[in-house]
Amino acid sequence: MxxxxxxxxxxxxxxxxxxxxxxxxxxxxxxxxxxxPNGAGKSTTINMLLDFxxxxxxxxxxxxxxxxxDSVAVRRRTGVLPEGYDVYERLxxxxxIEFAMRSKxxxxxxxxxxxxxxxxxxxxxxxxxxxxxxxxxxVLGMALVGEPDxxxxxxPSSGLDPGGAREMREIVRSEADRGTTVFFSSHVLGxxxxxxxxxxxxxxxxxxxxxxxxxxRGAVDEGxxxxxxxxxxxxxxxxxxxxxxxxxxxxxxxxxxxxxxxADAKTGVIGALEEAGVTVKDFQTEETSLEDLFLAYTExxxxxxSA
Ligand SMILES: Nc1ncnc2c1ncn2[C@@H]1O[C@H](COP(=O)(O)OP(=O)(O)OP(=O)(O)O)[C@@H](O)[C@H]1O
Numbered sequence: 001m002x003x004x005x006x007x008x009x010x011x012x013x014x015x016x017x018x019x020x021x022x023x024x025x026x027x028x029x030x031x032x033x034x035x036x037p038n039g040a041g042k043s044t045t046i047n048m049l050l051d052f053x054x055x056x057x058x059x060x061x062x063x064x065x066x067x068x069x070d071s072v073a074v075r076r077r078t079g080v081l082p083e084g085y086d087v088y089e090r091l092x093x094x095x096x097i098e099f100a101m102r103s104k105x106x107x108x109x110x111x112x113x114x115x116x117x118x119x120x121x122x123x124x125x126x127x128x129x130x131x132x133x134x135x136x137x138x139v140l141g142m143a144l145v146g147e148p149d150x151x152x153x154x155x156p157s158s159g160l161d162p163g164g165a166r167e168m169r170e171i172v173r174s175e176a177d178r179g180t181t182v183f184f185s186s187h188v189l190g191x192x193x194x195x196x197x198x199x200x201x202x203x204x205x206x207x208x209x210x211x212x213x214x215x216x217r218g219a220v221d222e223g224x225x226x227x228x229x230x231x232x233x234x235x236x237x238x239x240x241x242x243x244x245x246x247x248x249x250x251x252x253x254x255x256x257x258x259x260x261x262x263a264d265a266k267t268g269v270i271g272a273l274e275e276a277g278v279t280v281k282d283f284q285t286e287e288t289s290l291e292d293l294f295l296a297y298t299e300x301x302x303x304x305x306s307a
Contacts, residue, residue, distance in 0.1 A: 003181035009058030033192035036202030079143030089128030106146035132159035
């Protein structure tokens, strides 16, 4: 069964189309990264999963249930870290967790939850005195109450220091190991790359890409830069390299050869250099970063990248 299934979903606010005819399936147990520039429709999509917003058209199913009709059941099995959630200033951290336990009608160990998100020491302090990162950890703790089947995290790294961001990744991975599906929206691309099995990229209300990061790299087809350290290479030595399939350019400064090529052309490049009598001392490749991928899908003319 799919944990999340959107079928032809559109949401219009007056004459603004926030989400347009969106089809998206997230299988159970997957960590799915949901990316896109500001205003792309991410929060609107998340709000439809939780029935905070009703679609104008289409069908939204969460954990096999209808998001609108069965919203109470969906929320009971879902842990949510909403973007910009305000804590109750006068309640302690522990009271927040107990509140989440009562809302979900579960009997968890509040201290263990607070320990897990790294704020056990501050359990009995009022959340009004918490730092931004501590508040974020507290809200994550509330989301984890009751071992949810689905975790929806909207910008979970916001306010976290590098240690907190690492702990967040570890929690996401351990939840996924437990079988939880994680739907993760973020602008912090490194965070997404580190934890997500697949990503979807939204742009102007449309899903413009949906794949593993590897798959997206292949579709963008920017190739890789191969840097080869050699004893000596001349322009003539590059003739055979340039003639290879999958090589878009090659240059040399004498001691280093730089080649732009498809990932599967690398071996051929090294072979062609050696055949030309060049001694290859070392080589390394640089992959397209997730940031480059993101920009390739979200900048320039719409529909430029066909994935
Ligand atoms: N309640 C609303 N009323 C009117 N327009 C809205 C409403 N909610 C969202 N929109 C519009 O829908 C579009 C998508 O917004 P949404 O908040 O879903 O984007 P987002 O991808 O979450 O952006 P961000 O990364 O900035 O949070 C925007 O043009 C926004 O102005």
